Amino acid sequence: MKRSSAAFIFVAVVLVFSILGGYRSISRQRAGALAVFTQGTEGDGLGIAHDLQVRIDSAYNLSIVAKRYYDPSDALVTGLLDARGALIAAEEPDEKFAANRVLSEKTAALCDALAQKPLSEMDAKYRVRLWEEMKSADARISHDGFNRAADDFNQKLMSFPIRCIAKLTGVGRIALYA
DSSP, X not given: OOXXXXXXXXXXXXXXXXXXXXXXXXXXXXXXXXXXHHHTTTTSSOSHHHHHHHHHHHHHHHHHHHTTTSOTTSHHHHHHHHHHHHHHHOOSXXXXXXXXXXXXXXXXXXXHHHHTSXXXXXXXXXXXXXXXXXXXXXXXXXXXXXXXXXXXXXXXXXXXXXXXXXXXXXXXXXXXXX
């Protein structure tokens, strides 16, 4: 084998293994940043996904209360349940953010409407408690570290040579919860 052929093969092997190693490293970092969405910054399972589940559950429970005073096909009830379903179906953080905003709007509308109804004492307390749970979950989300972790990853993705490896291997940015 010629010396130039051997050098070419050596360079090609080094390049391929560098790209593969870089891909594995970038993928691990991306997975770690994405895990903050579900596991939280402390890894305790109290990330945005947990708080969104609290909101999903509270919205469902509010719909149960509402069905005692409204027809199940009423636009207020179906609007809330549709918004809840959209949040469940959303996959990316930015899609979940948008769906959560709609859920907030539909929940507020239903809570305001229920406040005008002669609710039983228990249902009146339940309505307030569910609305407070939803607002509290939103407040926790607003202080969550996911966007910081995702932005840090996205910034790393812009540096050389990581940007080149990411483009070659298809590793993309992480959508922010915004």
